[in-house]
Amino acid sequence: MTETSIEADADGPGSRLARAERLMAQKAYEPAHALCMEALAADPQAAGAWFLLGVLAADHDNPGKAAELFGKAASLDLDDPRAPAQLARCLIALNRRDEALTQAQVAAGRGPADALTLDTLGVVYSRAGLHDRAIGYFEAAFAREPRHASFAYNLAASRQFSGDFDGAETAYAQALALDPDLHRAWSSRVQLRRQTSEANFLPELEARFSAADSAEARLHLGHALAKTHEDLGDFAQALDWLIAAKAAKGRQVGYDPRADAELFAAAQATFPPGTAALGHRSDRPIFVVGLPRTGTTLVDRILSSHPQVASAGELTNFGLVLKRMTGSPGAFVLDETTLEAAGDLDLRKAGEAYLKSVEALVSGSGRFIDKMPLNFVYAGLIHRALPDARIICLRRHPMDACLSNFRQLFATGFSYYDYAYDLAHTGAYYGGFDRLVAHWRDVLPADRFTELAYEDLVADQEAETRRLLDFCGLDFDPRCLAFHENTAPVATASSVQVRSPIYATSIGRWRRYGPGLAPLRQALEAAGVQVED
CATH class of the missing domain: 3.40.50.300 (P-loop containing nucleotide triphosphate hydrolases)
Structure with a gap:
């Protein structure tokens, strides 16, 4: 069910779901959940409500519950590819690969999909090890939304796994042009090729590392800096950057030998x-x-x-x-x-x-x-x-x-x-x-x-x-x-x-x-x- 169609029902479940979808996008989960429950009270067969509840469960790292909810949505609306695609993603996270691929095929058979659904199918195929199949979905997702940095990143990674390093370099560059704060793209791009004194990203990486406000960002940026210094032959500096990169994340995980x-x-x-x-x-x-x-x-x-x-x-x-x-x-x-x-x-x-x-x-x-x-x-x-x-x-x-x-x-x-x-x-x-x-x-x-x-x-x-x-x-x-x-x-x-x-x-x-x-x-x-x- 599209937002256009659910907006048309201004006083019914559709209106509630339109508002719930907007709230969900803003991570306002409690009011979104309440609206979904109101919609289901009015119409227990409202596939859109089951779908949004699945999104809520997935956002709260509960793939088992999310799979159940997406499955319900997929069975009630046989035209929308979103629910089986998201179900497939949950199943692959649950290590139920064969079921995930079956649902991915169901989603693909339901006709044209939005960019997020195409990217989701790419993720499913990539995690299933089918990178050649994943590339087509990532390319289609990025073509539909060429301003979406994460879509470009996923395309780059899939191209890298498939041995298309020039294509991967292009897509990583596109991802960073769209979102210079996408730290995982920095670490991936620097790993892709040997850095040289004439061609490297040291000044920008150092500035971003200094400004980074999360352990995850410092981890990726620090690894990119370490790889660069290693390529340049400065191994002491490389080690210093590795230690700096890992320090905050190490404290966060609290590893016990x-x-x-x-x-x-x-x-x-x-x-x-x-x-x-x-x-x-x-x-x-x-x-x-x-x-x-x-x-x-x-x-x-x-x-x-x-x-x-x-x-x-x-x-x-x-x-x-x-x-x-x-x-x-x-x-x-x-x-x-x-x-x-x-x-x-x-x-x-x-x-x-x-x-x-x-x-x-x-x-x-x-x-x-x-x-x-x-x-x-x-x-x-x-x-x-x-x-x-x-x-x-x-x-x-x-x-x-x-x-x-x-x-x-x-x-x-x-x-x-x-x-x-x-x-x-x-x-x-x-x-x-x-x-x-x-x-x-x-x-x-x-x-x-x-x-x-x-x-x-x-x-x-x-x-x-x-x-x-x-x-x-x-x-x-x-x-x-x-x-x-x-x-x-x-x-x-x-x-x-x-x-x-x-x-x-x-x-x-x-x-x-x-x-x-x-x-x-x-x-x-x-x-x-x-x-x-």
Whole structure:
């Protein structure tokens, strides 16, 4: 129902909904809610009222309730594409991917849509990993509302993931021209290309950082400044900016290292020595795990360049299967309680459920890669659920690995990486990771779990590629050496790097930062990690 149509009913529910929609846009939720309830009292079938109540629930971070309300609206008005589009967005947030894509198709089939609905569909397809499909919706949204900076930003990000870096640069520039305060566009634009002394944004970034009034803005702008100084060869300045960028956000999240220590201990307990793996027999999955920024995307691209292997992207499916089967309380999928309860599950059924959950992503019976770094926590449970699956764990020099995590601008809504706001916390987290991987090395079969050092892959790409293919039971294929020619989208922080051949310039990067990394080294040594110079 459009505003024009609801305004026409000046004394009825339509008038109330027109006012409610205006109030909702102003974040005046209480009077908007009251008007919606009045409209429903007059007409319980008023789809517009159900839709606006869905918007209210979504704005209050309640995607479950919002999905219910948008579903009601979508069933009452079979012409309006807005409700199924917003329903799809809620479902993707709830990790119900297949249902989300079904609703996105419903919305697309309802005919012409407004710019916000087109952008919403782009977001759904992007979060589902279908970036090639998302681009068309983002382009259409921005074409309809070319003064909307967020639409330009979404288009830029989708182009970047798809390897269209020139198109991404153009769209980031358009977003910032429309809204110079769009801080996430600054960090994304600077990451896209190497900054030079002749072409950089230092003066504007410094001014904006000084004026920034939120931890989120300082985080993005500070990362952009750090990346610029690193490109210019001033690593001490880069580190200073990283520390300044993360300080306020780190205080805000209040990370407690003990929580991850308990998580790692619970993970280790899921596979004590001598545990039998009696799960579902399938060798289709290849899990690529490890700390972020240690080569997981690179290995994914190498293996998925093989004609018999497809990349399913970074999936949360295995963890979600465990969460749903255990019924453990709490909002987090990965937590100590779920790990403890998962040990008592019928893990053969968990393996079957996982494979069923990925059918829409990897149709057929071929091999596929699940490249979720955090799955290193689940390695024992993965082997128990899918004893024929391969697990490849990436390793990297601890200083380089930790620095790369500290340098990374993780999604701030994803609390699993909150350790990376502080150098000492990052070192302590690495220590826990190192001990857990050592346990997996001791208890899991060598033909099902292997480790790969990033440095070894860079030093001898062909030998390590052959070893990985042999580990996975695959014949050598020369296309795996030309992984950078793979045109599939990449929606990770390595979306730029993996479009180029392997390079060694990031090895030993930590040495360039000098004494500023002393807190990191001390934390690693305190955690029992040997740091070799």
